Amino acid sequence: MERHEIETLIGRVALNDRAAFTLLYDATSAKLFGVCLRVLNNRAAAEDAMQDSFVKIWKNAGRYQANGLSPMTWLITIARNTAIDRIRATRKGHQDIDTPGLELAATGAGPEALAVAGAEAKRLVNCLDELAEDRGAAVRGAYLDGQTYAELAAAFSVPINTMRTWLRRGLISLRECMRRE
Amino acid sequence: MSDFSDIDDVPQPEGADLLAAELVLGLLEGEERLAAQRRVASDVEFAALVAAWQERMVAMTDSIEPVVPPKRVKKRLMKALFNAPAVPLSERIWVWKGLSFAAIALAAYLGIQQLGPEPPVAGDVLYATQLTGETVPLQVLAVLDPLRGDLTVSRVAGEEARGRAFELWAILPQQAPVSLGVLPVDEKMRVVLPNDLRSRAAEITLAISDEPQGGSPTGAPTGAVLAASAVTEI
Numbered sequence: 001m002e003r004h005e006i007e008t009l010i011g012r013v014a015l016n017d018r019a020a021f022t023l024l025y026d027a028t029s030a031k032l033f034g035v036c037l038r039v040l041n042n043r044a045a046a047e048d049a050m051q052d053s054f055v056k057i058w059k060n061a062g063r064y065q066a067n068g069l070s071p072m073t074w075l076i077t078i079a080r081n082t083a084i085d086r087i088r089a090t091r092k093g094h095q096d097i098d099t100p101g102l103e104l105a106a107t108g109a110g111p112e113a114l115a116v117a118g119a120e121a122k123r124l125v126n127c128l129d130e131l132a133e134d135r136g137a138a139v140r141g142a143y144l145d146g147q148t149y150a151e152l153a154a155a156f157s158v159p160i161n162t163m164r165t166w167l168r169r170g171l172i173s174l175r176e177c178m179r180r181e
Numbered sequence: 182m183s184d185f186s187d188i189d190d191v192p193q194p195e196g197a198d199l200l201a202a203e204l205v206l207g208l209l210e211g212e213e214r215l216a217a218q219r220r221v222a223s224d225v226e227f228a229a230l231v232a233a234w235q236e237r238m239v240a241m242t243d244s245i246e247p248v249v250p251p252k253r254v255k256k257r258l259m260k261a262l263f264n265a266p267a268v269p270l271s272e273r274i275w276v277w278k279g280l281s282f283a284a285i286a287l288a289a290y291l292g293i294q295q296l297g298p299e300p301p302v303a304g305d306v307l308y309a310t311q312l313t314g315e316t317v318p319l320q321v322l323a324v325l326d327p328l329r330g331d332l333t334v335s336r337v338a339g340e341e342a343r344g345r346a347f348e349l350w351a352i353l354p355q356q357a358p359v360s361l362g363v364l365p366v367d368e369k370m371r372v373v374l375p376n377d378l379r380s381r382a383a384e385i386t387l388a389i390s391d392e393p394q395g396g397s398p399t400g401a402p403t404g405a406v407l408a409a410s411a412v413t414e415i
Contacts, residue, residue, distance in 0.1 A: 016354045016386045016411055018263065025255060030247035033254075038245045050250060051258045058262055062386075062409040063315065068232055073239045080242065084207055124240035142206040143241050149208055171202045172195075178237060 001027045006071040013061040021058055028072070029054070032079040039083035039144060049086050053079040084146035127177035135170030138163070201230035205238055308382055308412035312389055314339060317407055319347070321364070321389060325374075325412055327382035332361065334370045341391075348392040350402060351378050351385050352409075358388065363396045386411045 006027065012020030032053055036046035056078050064074055128136040134156060141147040141155070153163040203209050204217045220227045308325040319339030325332045334349060341347055350358035351374070361372045378385060390397070391404035 014409060016352065016384070018354060022259075025258070029255070030249045031242075031245075033250040034245045034248045035242050037248055038242070047250060047254050051254055051261070054258050055262060059411060059413065062411075063313070065315065068229070069235060073236050076239050076242050077235050080239075081207075124237050125243070128241075139206070140241060142208055143238050146207060148210065167208070168199050168203075171199055175198070175202075175237075 003071060006075075010057075010061050010064045010071055010074075013058060014064065024057070025054060028075055031072070032075060035076055035079045036083040039080060039146065040087060045086055046083070049083040050079060052086075053082045056082065080143075087146045123178045124174070127174050130177055131170050131173055135166060135173075138167050139170060139174065142167075197227055198230050198234075201227060202234045202238075204231055205234040307415050308385070309415045310387060310410045310412045312387060312408040312410050314389075314407045316405075319389065319407055321347075321349075321408070323387055323412070324415075325382055325385065327379060330374050330376075330379040332372045332374055334364065334372070336364055336369075344394055345404075346392050346394050346396055347389050347407070348396050348402070350388045350390065352388060353378070353381055353384055353386075358402055360397065360400065361387075363392070364389070382412070383414065 006024070009020045009024040009027070013024060029050065033046060033050045036049040036053070037043065040046045040049060053075075057075065060078075064071070067074065069077070128139060130136075131139070138147075138152050138156065141152055147155070149160050149163050149167075152167070153160040156163060158166070200209070200217055204214070204221070209217050217227075221231055222228075306327060308327070310323050312319070312321040312323065314320065317339060320337040321339070322335045322337060323332060332351075336347075339347070347364040349361040349364055349370075349372075351361055352358045359375065359378065361374075362370070364370060374382075386409055388402070388409035389407050390402040391407055392402070393404075397403050
């Protein structure tokens with residue numbers, strides 16, 4: 001399904017159009033389920049996370065148009081955050097990352113700015129590979145496995161502050177690489 | 182490896198961009214995370230940095246193969262959303278988190294008030310929502326009591342443009358919006374719902390549009406829809 005078709009469906013969902021919601025589910029649930037499965041690595045948990053994601057999509061579709069994200073980015077970000085929250089819920093001192101509003105906030109970004117970010121995104125994977133191997137792994141670990149600085153530090157056997165310095169340097173290189181290529 | 186003071190000393194906007202990336206990755210914790218989230222809500226430039234990182238990072242999911250979910254998940258979802266006599270607990274918790282503290286306080290306050298001296302009625306259900314302006318700083322809380330058949334609306338933030346009015350609408354699926362009136366300047370308003378709206382309270386979406394002073398001259402929204410949100414059981 002084309003970008004504008006998904007956008008139109010989200011717009012109709014915002015007006016409580018159930019038929020559009022069904023179409024949106026049919027068009028995107030496989031991708032969202034794939035993402036939830038990748039993060040949670042457990043079918044039952046992934047089913048729950050995907051269902052919760054669509055509940056959020058139904059309830060927040062009205063806020064989509066203003067945030068400027070591409071429709072699939074918005075949908076996948078909701079699924080990813082929901083899945084990460086579910087993984088973290090089992091850990092001590094858990095705080096939801098998906099406090100409503102995060103990926104729903106209105107941004108001042110014009111379509112051009114986000115189109116640039118979208119074009120850069122295509123280069124992300126190459127640029128991650130270009131990073132020192134462990135830094136790329138750390139960024140992936142945070143995004144896809146929900147690892148915290150403390151967990152990353154333990155995994156790489158470095159102090160937390162070092163981990164943070166490291167990862168932030170990685171992010172700077174990453175952004176420069178994406179702009180350059 | 183040096184300590185990270187050199188990174189913290191990175192001047193804005195570099196520092197802001199890194200903070201945005203960390204927020205997107207879910208790496209911020211505690212006070213720092215809350216501060217960054219507040220900043221998303223109040224600082225459009227920062228929100229744009231966050232959105233740009235969301236666009237970039239989502240590419241990590243490009244290689245994830247779609248997996249068709251079992252049919253029962255769709256059934257469960259539709260049932261949970263559209264004909265749930267009782268909202269599942271997990272969803273209810275999420276709904277509560279979605280409402281601001283003010284909304285909860287308001288609902289609790291109204292709940293107590295409405296039950297008044299009479300004993301609570303079993304199965305009593307309230308619906309509420311928070312309407313947040315997309316392009317204007319407008320925030321309105323609404324609590325709907327189907328038993329009494331009325332809707333209480335409280336404006337938390339937002340001011341009409343000069344000579345304009347905020348008009349409140351109730352929308353049922355596949356039906357034209359029904360005007361519930363113009364929001365008064367002094368914040369609270371109570372509206373009695375027409376019977377057809379009252380009987381389908383769970384399906385109502387509330388919306389606020391920008392209209393000429395005194396409200397839409399045509400009986401249908403004529404200006405921009407500033408905020409819209411479905412009610413949810415609380």
